[in-house]
Amino acid sequence: MRAMLSLATELGDAAFLLPASAVVACVLFLTRSRRAALVWASAIGLCGGLTILAKLAFHACGADLPGLGIRSPSGHTSLSATFYSCVALTIAVDKPWPARLGLGLLTAAVLAAIAESRVWTGAHTPPEVAAGLLLGACCILWYALAAQPNAVPALAWPLPLVLLVALGVGMHGQHFSLEGRIAHLADRLSLSQLVCPAVPEEATVGSRDRASLPES
Numbered sequence: 001m002r003a004m005l006s007l008a009t010e011l012g013d014a015a016f017l018l019p020a021s022a023v024v025a026c027v028l029f030l031t032r033s034r035r036a037a038l039v040w041a042s043a044i045g046l047c048g049g050l051t052i053l054a055k056l057a058f059h060a061c062g063a064d065l066p067g068l069g070i071r072s073p074s075g076h077t078s079l080s081a082t083f084y085s086c087v088a089l090t091i092a093v094d095k096p097w098p099a100r101l102g103l104g105l106l107t108a109a110v111l112a113a114i115a116e117s118r119v120w121t122g123a124h125t126p127p128e129v130a131a132g133l134l135l136g137a138c139c140i141l142w143y144a145l146a147a148q149p150n151a152v153p154a155l156a157w158p159l160p161l162v163l164l165v166a167l168g169v170g171m172h173g174q175h176f177s178l179e180g181r182i183a184h185l186a187d188r189l190s191l192s193q194l195v196c197p198a199v200p201e202e203a204t205v206g207s208r209d210r211a212s213l214p215e216s
Helices: 002-011 014-032 034-064 075-091 097-120 126-147 158-170 179-188 201-210
Strands: none
Touching (some): 002 014, 002 097, 075 097
16 A cells, blocks of 8 residues: 555656656647647646645645645645546547546546545645645646547557656656745745735744645
């Protein structure tokens, strides 16, 4: 169980998912649909932007919303939800409904494992994971509407699958996080005063303490 959760958290790490996203974008651009590739890139970019903004906001204002239990939405979860769900949408084009159902269940299982791994490692609370899923859902909706996967030829999965497996092996053990920089930026911009004037001083101290954490 421990090994599975460790693998799951690596599958949700930006160190793997960002280059993996570039691989999918290149495959879409070169073999299928340039428009889908651009929309794919925009969905990943939107996810990154929304996640960073949400982290900044909660680092600054989290103490004002104690009932939510959120200090930093899970970037692992938001990026994973966007990446794996959009890949599933693209692969599922023109597949019969049993294959689509199986692909949907597999995607849900992967996302559930990644979400659970973030709580298991102590990196995030369940509400922070839920916030990450919500951010990812917004990006999935954008991709589904803008790319119109049903109008795009299905992704030829064998080539990107081989590349992604090779990438996963190569990036094993690697970690990428902006958590500390985001917390530091929140303090530097004095977001607590600009956005949440009622935030007490200890909230700023808590934000600085969070800056030492590597998780995203």
